Amino acid sequence: MSKVRTRRQSASAAAPQRARLVARRTKPGRPPKNSADPALRERILDVAEAQFSRHGYDAVSTRAVARAVGATPAMIHYYFNSKRELFDAVFARRADVINTERMAALDAYAARAGANVTVEGAIAAFLRPALAKFAEGEGWRNYLTLVAQVGNKHEWGGEVMTRSFDPVIQRLIAIIRKALPGASDVNLYWAYHFLSGALLLTLSETDRIDRLSAGLCRSVDIPSIEPRMVEFAAAGFRRVCGAAPG
Amino acid sequence: MSKVRTRRQSASAAAPQRARLVARRTKPGRPPKNSADPALRERILDVAEAQFSRHGYDAVSTRAVARAVGATPAMIHYYFNSKRELFDAVFARRADVINTERMAALDAYAARAGANVTVEGAIAAFLRPALAKFAEGEGWRNYLTLVAQVGNKHEWGGEVMTRSFDPVIQRLIAIIRKALPGASDVNLYWAYHFLSGALLLTLSETDRIDRLSAGLCRSVDIPSIEPRMVEFAAAGFRRVCGAAPG
DNA sequence: TCAATAATTAATCAGGCGATTGATTAATAC
DNA sequence: GTATTAATCAATCGCCTGATTAATTATTGA
Numbered sequence: 001m002s003k004v005r006t007r008r009q010s011a012s013a014a015a016p017q018r019a020r021l022v023a024r025r026t027k028p029g030r031p032p033k034n035s036a037d038p039a040l041r042e043r044i045l046d047v048a049e050a051q052f053s054r055h056g057y058d059a060v061s062t063r064a065v066a067r068a069v070g071a072t073p074a075m076i077h078y079y080f081n082s083k084r085e086l087f088d089a090v091f092a093r094r095a096d097v098i099n100t101e102r103m104a105a106l107d108a109y110a111a112r113a114g115a116n117v118t119v120e121g122a123i124a125a126f127l128r129p130a131l132a133k134f135a136e137g138e139g140w141r142n143y144l145t146l147v148a149q150v151g152n153k154h155e156w157g158g159e160v161m162t163r164s165f166d167p168v169i170q171r172l173i174a175i176i177r178k179a180l181p182g183a184s185d186v187n188l189y190w191a192y193h194f195l196s197g198a199l200l201l202t203l204s205e206t207d208r209i210d211r212l213s214a215g216l217c218r219s220v221d222i223p224s225i226e227p228r229m230v231e232f233a234a235a236g237f238r239r240v241c242g243a244a245p246g
Numbered sequence: 247m248s249k250v251r252t253r254r255q256s257a258s259a260a261a262p263q264r265a266r267l268v269a270r271r272t273k274p275g276r277p278p279k280n281s282a283d284p285a286l287r288e289r290i291l292d293v294a295e296a297q298f299s300r301h302g303y304d305a306v307s308t309r310a311v312a313r314a315v316g317a318t319p320a321m322i323h324y325y326f327n328s329k330r331e332l333f334d335a336v337f338a339r340r341a342d343v344i345n346t347e348r349m350a351a352l353d354a355y356a357a358r359a360g361a362n363v364t365v366e367g368a369i370a371a372f373l374r375p376a377l378a379k380f381a382e383g384e385g386w387r388n389y390l391t392l393v394a395q396v397g398n399k400h401e402w403g404g405e406v407m408t409r410s411f412d413p414v415i416q417r418l419i420a421i422i423r424k425a426l427p428g429a430s431d432v433n434l435y436w437a438y439h440f441l442s443g444a445l446l447l448t449l450s451e452t453d454r455i456d457r458l459s460a461g462l463c464r465s466v467d468i469p470s471i472e473p474r475m476v477e478f479a480a481a482g483f484r485r486v487c488g489a490a491p492g
Numbered sequence: 493t494c495a496a497t498a499a500t501t502a503a504t505c506a507g508g509c510g511a512t513t514g515a516t517t518a519a520t521a522c
Numbered sequence: 523g524t525a526t527t528a529a530t531c532a533a534t535c536g537c538c539t540g541a542t543t544a545a546t547t548a549t550t551g552a
Contacts, residue, residue, distance in 0.1 A: 028502070028545065030497095030546085031500065040499085059401075062541090073539095073540080074502085152398040152452065153395070153452065154302075155300075158457065185462055190471070190475075194448075194475060194479070197447030200443060202443065209439045232436075232486045236478035240478050274531040276519070317530085328510075329510065329511095
């Protein structure tokens with residue numbers, strides 16, 4: 001990691017302007033090895049992930065991330081080069097993990113079920129890794145909330161999602177296609193689209209359903225959600241794709 | 247509309263700084279009546295709606311809105327008081343229209359169907375106004391995209407949605423409850439949540455499905471979407487709410 | 493030992509932001 | 523005809539933003 005760049009130096013330099021309000025931790029220079037704080041890079045990713053997921057990309061400033069992590073803005077420029085690259089790093093960090101897991105779950109299901117694949121089984125295999133991670137802890141919950149937010153965003157949201165998740169989705173559809181012979185691709189894609197919307201809204205953690213149901217349903221209650229989402233989507237797939245109901 | 251506020255005046259005033267790059271339209275002062283541009287207020291709402299829906303609240307500056315509309319930032323302060331109030335005005339402008347229409351459609355359906363209400367009928371009545379408006383033209387499309395974006399947003403997104411749309415949703419659920427006697431509220435609310443996610447993603451106009459399906463499905467193709475979404479959701483409701491399939 | 497390199501801070505740059513004021517001009521009300 | 527009110531612009535305030543540099547310090551490797 002080295003930076004070379006040449007440019008002018010202002011040379012004005014008047015007014016040293018000290019008077020620091022909140023105690024900065026160290027003096028300039030590389031910190032001694034036992035001054036704690038290993039893996040600052042990772043901590044930056046953690047708080048960026050949390051802030052992006054809570055407030056959205058545009059509402060988060062790199063300075064706010066730096067402040068929350070107890071570092072200077074320059075450290076973010078040092079490890080990542082720009083705000084956008086910081087975001088991409090956040091997004092990429094967990095993408096491989098979950099993609100690998102999902103693909104493995106789908107493959108395992110397809111192998112296990114053989115010719116007896118069902119829509120329910122395929123959808124469950126597709127959803128379980130994501131929902132399990134969501135339930136697992138704060139880091140993954142923040143990440144998936146972020147994914148959900150990006151999924152509904154214009155600009156570069158679409159590309160990012162496509163690049164990251166399309167292969168797994170195509171695998172899911174291929175398996176469902178075997179369970180619903182005769183289903184047209186158009187119908188399969190639309191049905192997946194609806195499932196995707198249901199999943200994204202569920203992961204997005206607005207307290208929408210909590211309010212709507214006056215507390216009867218809780219948006220973080222994965223054990224309640226998973227079987228219902230599987231059944232809802234499977235029934236929808238069957239109907240839209242023209243299979244006999246039941 | 248009057249403004250009273252007292253504060254200091256800087257009195258520095260040096261450097262008049264002219265040299266305007268893009269020709270400003272008029273001199274200061276109220277424009278003469280036939281100088282075109284009636285209803286500037288409405289035009290501000292239009293471009294704010296378009297920009298908010300395309301880039302999201304945080305990525306849009308009031309200055310950018312002013313620029314696009316050919317006015318000064320002060321005009322936005324004049325008609326609306328702050329960025330947030332501008333947003334609220336955008337959101338509120340069409341909310342009543344669509345809410346009234348949706349509620350009327352649900353009432354009409356309930357009256358028409360009497361004791362023979364079906365899940366399909368209720369969902370169709372709920373969806374049709376929104377999807378029809380979406381297909382109708384750019385203004386409504388922008389608005390509904392904005393709604394979808396807000397629906398997946400944290401911060402104040404949840405409240406805004408709740409305040410605007412809960413009554414209609416409760417009416418929908420009440421009708422479906424009649425079509426599915428014995429369904430528990432928990433199941434009804436979760437099923438609605440999934441339907442809501444499918445709708446929001448569809449309205450959000452990311453070109454997600456277009457890419458995924460390699461152009462086979464088009465996200466703006468309402469005539470294709472409507473019957474499929476109705477069937478998908480109705481089948482899901484039946485299944486989750488424990489009715490016999492079919 | 494000493495040069496290279498890694499990790500940090502302070503300071504700054506140029507520009508954008510939301511908001512507000514005061515002056516200015518036309519329309520309207522009395 | 524004059525006072526009030528409506529609608530506009532130019533100018534600015536104070537603050538925040540992303541990005542970058544130079545200096546500084548510790549570690550590492552030859």
